[in-house]
Amino acid sequence: MPSGAVRAPAPSRTHSLLRRALWWGVLTLTGGVERRGRLPRGGCVVVANHSSHADTAALLAGLDARHTPAIGAAADYWFASPWRSRICRRLAAGFPVRRKGGGLDDLLSMSDELRAGRAVVLFPEGTRGGGEVGSFHRGSLLLAERAGVPVVPVGIAGTDRLLPKHGRLRSALVRIRIGDPLPAGVTPGEARDAVAALHRRTNAESLRDSVVRRRVAAVAASRWGLLLGFGWAAAEALSWPLMPELLLAVACVAAPRAALRLSLAALAGSLAGSLLALQLAASGVQLPAPLTTERMRAEVRAQLVAEGAGAVRHQPWNGIPFKVYAAEAGRSDVPVGDWLAGAATARGTRTVAVGLGFAAFGMLMRRWRRLYPEYLVLLAGGFAAGLSVIVLSWR
Template identity: 65%
Template structure:
């Protein structure tokens, strides 16, 4: 390979905005589908990136990983991505793709990008030419090496892991963590076999990191994503509104931190269960039933009774911020013959706002802490201790 020629430190500014928007789009998409992590950085200036290819999601992973100052463009199969107008628009606008022929003339298509490389842009290529099953590597073609030599820029290997789980070949979108590991530039005398070995090694390291996860967190994810996940959360919230001593927000802290994308499902299930349980509890209390209310005190009941006597159904708005159990308000409202419709409406406002706020908070926290998933059990231990201490404090305050 020839001596590397001086290149711009970054791509021309006119390309930055489009590249930044693509990076944000795919980073958010991958984060919401299970998580995204990157290790390593590209060298300054233009370069050719080569990566393994097992899924259409590989393009999204690379665009999310590469800085906007490199203004990356992706080599895409002309016979597939540019065979129809709608695919051409998707590839060009969402991925910055350019056509590469696979049936002859592909090297000429690549060499046409040499000036872009010298101007500081990054060209991303999949040397295998097509998607392979995860862990399998085909023959690496020479086109990427020829382009890097012609433009006088580095050739940088990248390993991608997890995309075949998120979007399998001929499969549907699933949840999963994607990791991208960027390696050091290859030596000038590198061969296609050297490039293949470097990408394979980076892929193996990224895959090993991707699998470092808590077994308990995976089981929680499996349960909440099952057909019974929302039902179990709903039943917990119903029980808490009647007698169960543990608030449903405990599920938010347990489930949403582990599976951030379940936030909407969990939040809606909690609110629906709270309202259903509250309405049932209201009717039972109005009929004279006395349900068990563990971890409550006479002072709690007196406070709720006073507020309901003064404000009626509006009194439930105090519940989320005073630490009094919802079931205490439900029981006292039933005894006071508060109209059920008014109670449901006001409960939806009060409980819904708090649940939505807490769920959003834990969803953001879960997204930010995805790389620490293997310590999920430790998080639960710490959280359980903090919750127990807080609950004891509330009971002491209202004793």
């Protein structure tokens, strides 16, 4: 090993699997990650474009763990302090490469790792660039030549939108395209052109979407979406037979970023509607209550006698509509303050959890947005079946 070089951590397939699972999960939650192509068997030097710190996460999520990939990282940045060094080594299998003096020795120290079948990932631009792929340094090619392994070009797209240089994290789909190994004796310019072509091709691919999803997302993200969530939930607390969670299942999958606002609007609507239902029932007004049964009302009355306003905590789990609890609480003269406290906790837990859960599902399914209409059909069928089972079970 050349003097002064620092070898990467000893490869472990288990650690590589854990790292891949970690970064795949993170990128899935932030918009999705997909890979096309595969690395050849045996060791190889991977050269990729570099526009974001998220490039490392993308490659760790996309490359097979059997190659136990090691990532070359700038020594003056990622290894400038003990805590950065630990993070880089443990979470990214990083090894330091000096950008000024000694960098080639650092690279050549990985020759034995390559011959043993490991993949060494390098960003030959040397730093994060802009929209276009910059010129390549020669070190990665010399390393491949010394170890007798192929150079594999990889194009990465989407990371510049996910985590822009000097910007904040946002939701974006990340794509990785692995090209064919380059011929022996390739020049830095030829390697750069191969990576640039993959990057342009990958970046130009549009994510197929559904017109229905786009329209639903536009409404969900607007003030009309908040008004709809509030009004739907308020109506359900009074008489409307369809729970607000159905609306959240439709809207939060289409517009995950709006999920928390929509959930809170639905919660506010539920509480406002239940207060009105409470007062109407206490005054002797009986509103229509479709898809409810006398057995539901009898069960709620028994719970209110035994537990008071705290009985509403059962509502998220037993299938009895919220409007039944609100109406029976009014007829039982439950104090408004007690009711509001109990209902806020019970409904809040369920409504926000459901909204955020469907938002996470929408992010996981981002690459299949074109199937949103089919999702709506399945959702409608599943909801109808579930509602039928609940109503029949309470007869």
